[in-house]
Amino acid sequence: MRYVVIMAGGSGTRLWPLSRQGRPKQLLEMLDGKSLLRLAYERLIGLVDEDRILVCTGRAHADDVRAQLPELAEGNILGEPEGRDSLNAVAWSAAVVADRDPEGVVAMVTADHIIEPVDEFQRSLATAFEVAEARPNSLVTLGVVPTSPHTGYGYLHRADELDGFPGVHRISEFKEKPALDVAQAYLDSGEYWWNAGMFVWRATTLLGQLDQLLPETARTVREIVADPQRLDELFLTLQKISVDYAVMEPASVGRTDAEVVSVGLHIDWQDVGGFLSLAEMLTHDEHGNAIDGRTVTLDTSGSVLVNAAGPDHVVAAMGLEGCLVVATGSATLVTRLGDTERIRELVDLVRTQAGARYA
């Protein structure tokens, strides 16, 4: 049977104070009141049975997830005691699915992006399921056809096409986030896809890879499934590591018995990792301001104004250019758009100077 696990972890510091420790960006109700998590869930409807959709998130966010996805079946939230990088979300999910269904094939999907069109995404994911079902030894990744030399993504180097699966390629190498000139060369070559961070595999295949590469992790996630009471104790012993680094990279260069293949996603792939990308999705006024919520501007241009402090609050700006103003009930952020990459630094100061509950 087919399963999907939506990964909704992370703290989303770059969107602070919209997102924060208490509410990662996937849970923000930002787009017509829908969160990225909700959009990720709706993208799966029709593709798999709803009772085989799971969400892996921080345990502290379980109630938020349940509120946003009331359809989610009981027991389908995997609440991590703490974030311990992507491998452990993936490994625990595989152990859970393998326990329910030893033949289970699981897709790990992200909730960090806006994806259009949805039916193209569904077609690619269906193809990825078919490959994983037909080729039990495969680790299938999704690769986004790049539209720019983006330096914020990893890249997949495509090799030959799989027999019988047009458009599905073996992957010869995983590349970390490149410098701009390298990214441009990748784009020009036409041989690379962006690493979408989404995967499809048989649950037992992934666990078998871990048996070869990180046997301690494989054993621990099986123990957690066998005795959920020990989740806290065991989860905190797991090695923090990314799935790319722990599994996909070694497997792609032949260090295991698996084959790494990729299905192309011909989609519009909009990162909402930071305010600049969030701004692209907002309404723009005639002065180039990106606006969200109740705001009033005078002599203000090229700025981003986000009022998420509720219907009884107004944000008023005068004489600003190139500024970012974000108001929530618990924090006000004012900075220049050129400084948005440093928000993490500011949030660290907020944590140390004002206190963790403000960060």
Next chain:
Amino acid sequence: MRYVVIMAGGSGTRLWPLSRQGRPKQLLEMLDGKSLLRLAYERLIGLVDEDRILVCTGRAHADDVRAQLPELAEGNILGEPEGRDSLNAVAWSAAVVADRDPEGVVAMVTADHIIEPVDEFQRSLATAFEVAEARPNSLVTLGVVPTSPHTGYGYLHRADELDGFPGVHRISEFKEKPALDVAQAYLDSGEYWWNAGMFVWRATTLLGQLDQLLPETARTVREIVADPQRLDELFLTLQKISVDYAVMEPASVGRTDAEVVSVGLHIDWQDVGGFLSLAEMLTHDEHGNAIDGRTVTLDTSGSVLVNAAGPDHVVAAMGLEGCLVVATGSATLVTRLGDTERIRELVDLVRTQAGARYA
């Protein structure tokens, strides 16, 4: 007997959103938790009996006034149904005092400024009472000895000193807010005081002036006192006009039978009319930022950051210079310090675009 009426009306747009229609600046608890109204009240203690201190304010603020001045005697709040400029606050107050005490002498004092030292203020006000008691036909104003060619105040042109009252002068002319060069000439001449907007007179003398100058107003305020039930109906018929324009200017040029005299106030007279003057009273950090409330700054200098949104809120600023950020529960203001004189314009936009309840 001596009475004092503290005038605490006005909307304080220049300090929006700290002050707003629902809470004029005199009621803001800004200085060690004390409002300007509270400070104005405490300045009077020892000078007049507390049960003869009244407050004239907008009726909507009566509860706030009562909370800030629990000592205030029952019935000593004059709640205007709406602000109708200074003459009507003055005229109504005179009618109320004359009704309680036909011999009553009343001081009309403002609550817009920080005044130091308080004992010097008390001495001058006591002198003003003495003049008004000794010379029943006098309209006594208080004049601040100017320290700069301020263009935001009106000026009083002093004439000869009164016999028996050293330092008390007849006033030959009221001058409106002057241009800078005119203000400088006034300052250089040594013949001018700032018009403090505070007055002392017998209540019946002021009403007698109104009988001569604005008989309709005189009749209406007497009717309000005779039949308080008709306050709403009658108050709204009063002509909107300032006391300077309606009474002091004509009387100073001999158009009535009164004499206009002034007592000098040798005080430090700090306007808290706008954010620049408010900032002078706040804590400053080593980068020249004026800070109030819980804030965190990174690479920010020469800015004013006011967090009045409560203990659960943080204001975080990065990369700002010369900016003003004010956060309250109901509004966020971000502008440049050079634009603070235009806040009224922005608040007008807030009123029309967002709605009156946000302004």
